[in-house]
Amino acid sequence: MTPQTEHNEKAIAFSKKFVLSTNWRMPRSSSMFTKPSWQLHKFQELKSELNFVKNKLDNFNSETWHAHTTKMNPAGLVIGHLKKNIRPDFLTQAWCKFYEILGNSSLLTQERTSKANFNSVHLCEAPGAFISALNHYISLNHRNLNFDWLAMTLNPYHESNGQPDIITDDRLILNTLDKWEFGPDYTGDIFQPKYHEHLLETVSKRFVDGVSLVTADGSIDCQNDPGEQECTVMRLHNYEVMVGLNILKDRGSFVLKTFTIFECNTICRIYLLCCLFESVEIQKPATSKSGNSEIYIVCKDYKGRKFAEPFIQSFFESENHENAMFPLRQIPRTFINEIFKCSSYFSNLQIRTIERNIRSWFLKAEYYNEMKDIQSYVCKEFIKRYNLKPIREDQTLMSKNVSKNYKKKTFDVSYAEKMSRRDLSLREEAEILYKDMTKFCNLENNIWNKNVSVRCKKSNIDVSQVKFCMGKPVTKVRGSKFCDGSLLDCRNKIIDKFPYVERTSDKKTRSSYFKSQLKNCRSDITVCDLTDIYLENRINNVKLQYNCLHAILDSLKHTTNDMLLIGYPLHTQIAIGCLFAMSGMFESYAILKPDCNCGHAFAFFGLQRNIRWLDILYKVLDNILPTSDDYTDSDKALISLLPIQHLIEQKSYHEIVELNNLCLLYEVKPILLDFLRP
Structure with missing residues (x-):
């Protein structure tokens, strides 16, 4: 120069x-x-x-x-x-x-x-x-x-x-x-x-x-x-x-x-x-x-x-x-x-x-x-x-530096290499996606370590904080504050392009497995398994949320003390809000260690029959579905029941993010491995 x-x-x-x-x-x-x-x-x-x-x-x-x-x-x-x-x-x-x-x-x-x-x-x-x-x-x-x-x-x-x-x-x-x-x-x-x-x-x-x-x-x-x-x-x-x-x-x-x-x-x-x-x-x-x-x-x-x-x-x-x-x-x-x-x-x-x-x-x-x-x-x-x-x-505009961000992972490639990916065969694309997914494998060595559960107190959210927010129906979850965005993006690509592989476990196996993870599990514990509902509705989040909550409310009617909730997908504000509403109806709850075959589960202990939270869940059920069945842009459905600030300020927020990340990994790895099998 x-x-x-x-x-x-x-x-x-x-x-x-x-x-x-x-x-x-x-x-x-x-x-x-x-x-x-x-x-x-x-x-x-x-x-x-x-x-x-x-x-x-x-x-x-x-x-x-x-x-x-x-x-x-x-x-x-x-x-x-x-x-x-x-x-x-x-x-x-x-x-x-x-x-x-x-x-x-x-x-x-x-x-x-x-x-x-x-x-x-x-x-x-x-x-x-x-x-x-x-x-x-x-x-x-x-x-x-x-x-x-x-x-x-x-x-x-x-x-x-x-x-x-x-x-x-x-x-x-x-x-x-x-x-x-x-x-x-x-x-x-x-x-x-x-x-x-x-x-x-x-x-x-x-x-x-x-x-x-x-x-x-x-x-x-x-x-x-x-x-x-x-x-x-x-x-x-x-x-x-x-x-x-x-x-x-x-x-x-x-x-x-x-x-x-x-x-x-x-x-x-x-x-x-x-x-x-x-x-x-x-x-x-x-x-x-x-x-x-x-x-x-x-x-x-x-x-x-x-x-x-x-x-x-x-x-x-x-x-x-x-x-x-x-x-x-x-x-x-x-x-x-x-x-x-x-x-x-x-x-x-x-x-x-x-x-x-x-x-x-x-x-x-x-x-x-x-x-x-x-x-x-x-x-x-x-x-x-x-x-x-x-x-x-x-x-200043921010008196405190609140940050719950999970940054997008960048993959180290040139523009020419990125363009070459557009013309890949399906098998070549599967190999690339599997390689990308391996970047997340350290998730398996996360918060659980040798423990089988993470015990949580009930949320500190009060019914008075409930605020229903309506908007465009979320038929497909493309982003979430409750999991890694790039991992979710990978999952959506895999689900869209490759044959789905279901877990081999059945309801009985899943129930037995998660009961065995609980110390002194009561014989009268109510089991609510949503895994099959997820499999039937995984491409339509609106119906998924509706059917999951319907099943949860039905199980709550029969619960006398403790409850085991299996396979509840927690990528949306509605689902997280419902989870915290449920926690308000029990003395405490636990996040159980996920399993690659049986999925994930929550255990709730000591039902308190909080009628106010129960009423909120029924109101959520009435508002989840949009006003008509064709899901056009003008339709409105429930987006959240609690302000986002309250959801991510909960002490269990980090554990829920880790749980969701691991569940996403467990869901898509078998799909790619099955497709790539010789």
Whole structure:
């Protein structure tokens, strides 16, 4: 790296931005999505140039390449310095990027904050770093401001949401759950019908002074086709813009993450924003890795919903969003030329970074040493430029760091290897999945060790804490706070693709086995075995939950003192809530050590006949099934009966997670072994 190159790196670190012209002539809202999409040759050439360079990375191992680019990142020291000296309550790369945008863009000038209240809404926000950065910025720079916010994201507690769509880090969500809006069906899906109307109604009631700032930081996993990232996220970004325009107040600001600018609907979307805002600037923060495509559109001084409403209405009434948002003839040539310069500018920055990172791969030590000076400069400049200081603990969003996260396991493969997996035979895929499953085999040496059970006291949950939450029926469990997400994802792939193998044990065998695990087992113990119900309903979770609870209530009628519950699947909030409700009806309970053939079981001791909890279980039974049998999106079913915070704060939470993980392993290993048997 020459001295000139080093000087250039320092010079451009905080100046990667492009100001767009505004006050263009409005396109016709009636023409939205009425004509086929169009392409412009020079933009497609730019796309090809970028993809040609990106394709050079296909054979690099993804994890080692990530480690290399981290060391080559000019802003690589910023997070470490902030963590040590500033100590934000939710520090991530996204925190740094948005703090930088706030410092660069005057989104909270005195004119904008002359009133006592500043309200923001954050779309597709998980895990919540933008909110934390905004809170920190306001605490330092606008201390007299009354800051309130609302956020939406895919709901990590709705079990129909799973990997790779959801963010597993829910620390902020869990601490501020009353400030998260998951929409009418409780999934948090921005595409759910009438979501924009629901959110408008919600913010209108919540924020009397209106919404001053909307951010949209959404994305979609594009790892399977990185060359088409822009097209993959197109629908999401269009929805974010229309939902944001629908709730933002006059003179408000809007910050939208986007990626490359090659396709017609990205060009149309930016043109519309330039028509509706007085100021539009595209930024690439210094703390955004320069080798990726992300850029941020910062829009200020919204002309108002009265100008945007025709476009919002046409958008949500349109049936074919694959068409062009606007015909090409409605986009001025001068704007096309301007946005092409913008697109070229950011694409060339990315190309230059990737080429540099490839060169440095072969001379790592030399480049790493030369990068240290740049990293030191960027870190010092970041702190100086934005005058960063710690804030008081009472100003933070999280007074305690609650974390019950089981992180997604990453598998160490290159992009080329990942693509080759798409064309595997079923047997080859089974071999890969079995290899992946072996990463979880240490689960068998877990909390039980030599013990046969884990004794638990009854839950400390009271009937007064019961709160029924209705939403979209969870017919298939794709995510859960009560097991490892990547293990559950593996299980679902295996169940979908390979013949199911049932355990050889029968009811009598299972009953005898688990009774033998209990010391001084009473002869009159009631046995409720749900294993067969699970096998009959494993592909429809709604019916599974209903039939399991029906059987449990029937067994409780005949229980005089103790009860043995076998095979109850505990992946959902409903099931966990029912388990804790049952524990409230007995003096104590135990989680028995799972068996690869007999499954898992719980033992409850000393029935107390708590009628209040019994009534709750009957109400649960009445509300589990959706309102009709066809399970359409508009149907509602019971999602939970107790707030998620209460469920994961129980002392037995960790043991239940370990139990579920081991049960998932025991369920799918025989399926793969049977399929792979010579």
